[in-house]
Amino acid sequence: MNFTTPLSAVPRIGPVFQKRLKKLGITTVRDLLFYFPRTYEDLSKITPIAEIKEGTFYCIAGEILEISEERTFKKRMHLTHAIVRDDTGTIKALWFNQPYLPQTLRKGERMYLAGRVVRDAKGIYLSNPIYEKFAEGEMNLIHTGRIIPVYPETRGISSRWLRSIIRIILQGLTEKIEDAIPEKITQEERFLPLQTALKQIHFPDTLENIEKAKKRFSFEELFFISLFVLTERKKIASVKAVPIPFDEQLMKKFTSSLPFQLTDAQKKAAWHILKDLEKPRPMNRLLQGDVGSGKTVVATMASLAVTKKGYQAVFMAPTEILAQQHFKTVGQLLAPFKITAGLLTGKADRFISPKLPNDYIEISRKKLLEKALKGDIDILIGTHALIQKEVRFGKLALVIVDEQHRFGVKQRAQLLRHAQLIPHLLSMTATPIPRTLALTIYGDLDLTLIDELPKGRKKIETRIISPQEREQAYQFIAKEVKQGHQVFVICPRIEKSEIRNPKSETPNKKNGWSETKAVKEEYEKLSKEIFPNLRIAMLHGKMAQKEKEEIMRKFKFGKIDILVSTSVVEVGVDIPNASVMMIEGADRFGLAQLHQFRGRVGRSDQQSHCFLFTESSSRTVAERLRALVRLESGFELAEKDLHMRGPGDFNGVKQWGIPDFAMQQLSNVALVEKAREAAKNILEKDIALHTYPLLKKRVEELREKLHLE
Numbered sequence: 001m002n003f004t005t006p007l008s009a010v011p012r013i014g015p016v017f018q019k020r021l022k023k024l025g026i027t028t029v030r031d032l033l034f035y036f037p038r039t040y041e042d043l044s045k046i047t048p049i050a051e052i053k054e055g056t057f058y059c060i061a062g063e064i065l066e067i068s069e070e071r072t073f074k075k076r077m078h079l080t081h082a083i084v085r086d087d088t089g090t091i092k093a094l095w096f097n098q099p100y101l102p103q104t105l106r107k108g109e110r111m112y113l114a115g116r117v118v119r120d121a122k123g124i125y126l127s128n129p130i131y132e133k134f135a136e137g138e139m140n141l142i143h144t145g146r147i148i149p150v151y152p153e154t155r156g157i158s159s160r161w162l163r164s165i166i167r168i169i170l171q172g173l174t175e176k177i178e179d180a181i182p183e184k185i186t187q188e189e190r191f192l193p194l195q196t197a198l199k200q201i202h203f204p205d206t207l208e209n210i211e212k213a214k215k216r217f218s219f220e221e222l223f224f225i226s227l228f229v230l231t232e233r234k235k236i237a238s239v240k241a242v243p244i245p246f247d248e249q250l251m252k253k254f255t256s257s258l259p260f261q262l263t264d265a266q267k268k269a270a271w272h273i274l275k276d277l278e279k280p281r282p283m284n285r286l287l288q289g290d291v292g293s294g295k296t297v298v299a300t301m302a303s304l305a306v307t308k309k310g311y312q313a314v315f316m317a318p319t320e321i322l323a324q325q326h327f328k329t330v331g332q333l334l335a336p337f338k339i340t341a342g343l344l345t346g347k348a349d350r351f352i353s354p355k356l357p358n359d360y361i362e363i364s365r366k367k368l369l370e371k372a373l374k375g376d377i378d379i380l381i382g383t384h385a386l387i388q389k390e391v392r393f394g395k396l397a398l399v400i401v402d403e404q405h406r407f408g409v410k411q412r413a414q415l416l417r418h419a420q421l422i423p424h425l426l427s428m429t430a431t432p433i434p435r436t437l438a439l440t441i442y443g444d445l446d447l448t449l450i451d452e453l454p455k456g457r458k459k460i461e462t463r464i465i466s467p468q469e470r471e472q473a474y475q476f477i478a479k480e481v482k483q484g485h486q487v488f489v490i491c492p493r494i495e496k497s498e499i500r501n502p503k504s505e506t507p508n509k510k511n512g513w514s515e516t517k518a519v520k521e522e523y524e525k526l527s528k529e530i531f532p533n534l535r536i537a538m539l540h541g542k543m544a545q546k547e548k549e550e551i552m553r554k555f556k557f558g559k560i561d562i563l564v565s566t567s568v569v570e571v572g573v574d575i576p577n578a579s580v581m582m583i584e585g586a587d588r589f590g591l592a593q594l595h596q597f598r599g600r601v602g603r604s605d606q607q608s609h610c611f612l613f614t615e616s617s618s619r620t621v622a623e624r625l626r627a628l629v630r631l632e633s634g635f636e637l638a639e640k641d642l643h644m645r646g647p648g649d650f651n652g653v654k655q656w657g658i659p660d661f662a663m664q665q666l667s668n669v670a671l672v673e674k675a676r677e678a679a680k681n682i683l684e685k686d687i688a689l690h691t692y693p694l695l696k697k698r699v700e701e702l703r704e705k706l707h708l709e
């Protein structure tokens with residue numbers, strides 16, 4: 001048996017189990033050995049029966065004195081009774097509904113039993129104990145009498161079964177299995193050798209060894225990811241792109257046409273990008289700037305540079321509302337430059353020709369796609385719709401992806417698919433990527449920060465509002481509107497009657513979930529009862545496209561005072577006159593999302609406010625909301641989020657398929673840096689990994705998984 005042995009060749013894994021395992025993606029010996037325990041239970045301490053007290057979990061060792069079964073007809077239960085004795089005394093054991101037990105456990109046999117001691121009408125007894133026959137020697141005990149592994153729960157595959165099979169495999173691994181981590185690293189870092197680490201992660205001898213094994217496997221995972229990301233980066237650097245010469249006159253003309261002065265940070269970012277565009281290699285840059293820092297205008301400068309040289313740009317946004325907004329903003333900003341722009345979303349296709357600087361004409365999708373292919377559209381703006389197969393470009397030189405964490409690696413690859421020359425790529429995000437993530441899974445990007453907000457912006461006052469303070473908050477809102485400002489009200493749902501996921505917990509105050517507010521209901525309440533004299537509208541994803549657009553337009557032009565909306569306005573929406581962001585059911589949203597909501601206000605020099613409503617009394621909710629009150633910078637909030645919730649919640653992270661235990665290590669800066677350094681060192685000497693066939697194979701596997709999935 002070795003790593004590549006298929007499970008069908010392993011004793012005791014029949015077709016039924018092969019099928020069940022396959023569902024978990026486990027088909028080889030290697031897969032199964034890398035199916036790690038979720039947690040462990042320490043049953044290594046054997047307690048003399050005389051010392052046992054009720055209510056506690058014990059492992060005992062003794063001889064079965066009696067065993068008998070009983071059927072209770074009333075409750076249709078099968079009971080197995082046993083009396084067990086050691087040198088210090090006897091105790092009863094009781095199993096429920098395990099009718100095969102009397103055949104397995106025989107009178108006179110010596111056993112280990114582990115379970116909770118309970119006392120009820122049946123007396124005092126070990127309830128449903130785990131059992132295992134007494135045996136000498138290493139690895140003979142796997143269910144009791146040691147630290148035992150507990151595997152992720154799956155229907156049809158019990159921890160008990162997995163323990164037996166994994167023991168068979170570990171004992172059957174006769175050929176030496178090759179470790180992909182080079183020996184030099186294993187020695188320097190004093191990692192457990194692969195075979196030892198595998199044994200210790202499944203059947204640890206000590207609690208300390210669990211940590212040692214985990215550290216090794218986490219490193220391994222991060223190391224492979226780093227190798228992959230760094231090789232990708234090298235690859236991109238070796239392909240050709242269209243160089244776009246820097247046109248100073250043009251950029252001066254653009255900046256002087258703006259109604260404001262660029263901040264220094266914006267200038268610096270634009271400079272980085274325009275310098276990248278000059279190179280014959282594709283730019284691969286991430287522009288990171290907190291909400292409201294003015295990324296759009298920087299992206300527009302890059303588009304202008306490219307389109308004025310006769311090439312095309314694509315500008316992709318995560319939502320339809322945002323695509324619409326970019327279409328209008330970019331259209332306006334570039335109006336003096338005779339640039340054509342198209343809008344392609346799931347539902348609406350628009351076109352701006354130079355003759356219609358501030359307006360647009362609707363054209364058919366077919367026409368729009370023809371124009372894109374012929375190169376008659378300079379900038380095509382849109383949503384996911386842009387990555388469909390039929391969208392092709394004649395002269396694409398720049399791809400801009402706004403809030404790229406929503407797209408991820410896979411989609412990026414899709415966009416680049418048709419191009420003969422690889423286009424330059426500019427990703428923009430307000431969600432700052434914590435350092436460790438930036439080093440690992442986003443490590444193939446160059447990073448530019450806009451670390452400054454436009455002048456005159458004030459800190460957004462953020463407050464957690466208790467149910468008793470609701471009335472006051474409404475009065476405050478009325479006052480703001482009176483002064484000519486606008487308000488967002490965010491609700492977690494569209495309708496109250498939405499069908500709940502039957503698996504999810506029923507919300508109640510105790511488990512930290514508050515009753516959810518719904519857009520339709522709040523809209524009714526606010527417009528009829530609370531603010532009958534104000535202009536109120538609602539917005540949600542199920543509304544018709546035209547209707548949504550009309551509402552956003554009215555809101556933008558100050559014709560609506562209060563907009564009650566779902567999270568569709570989460571990202572990017574720009575209404576500088578809005579001064580209050582009120583979030584209902586704030587406990588329902590993550591930190592990054594809340595920060596995005598908050599960023600919808602505070603986009604001018606007026607004082608803005610963010611109200612967080614919650615009825616939850618959960619401590620983690622409170623901690624999350626307090627972090628938002630305390631911290632203004634998205635970067636600090638992201639670090640906090642990573643620590644509180646783990647990286648699984650950062651969009652785009654899931655598709656890497658990083659195992660849970662390694663995910664947890666993603667916030668471990670030292671380990672991440674170590675893995676990256678190790679990968680760098682290897683690639684410096686051997687970029688193609690010729691001398692490391694195993695590593696090469698693993699990197700290929702990762703590439704396949706990410707690009708083809």
Ligand code: ADP
Nearest residue numbers: 260261262263291292293294295296297454574
């Ligand atoms: P984000 O970085 O969140 O995408 P936007 O690009 O939407 O931010 O810009 C936010 C608002 O700030 C917009 O209304 C934009 O016109 C304005 N803005 C951008 N740059 C400046 C600047 N240098 N001075 C003043 N306002 C600016």
Ligand code: MG
Nearest residue numbers: 295296402572
């Ligand atoms: Mg934006």
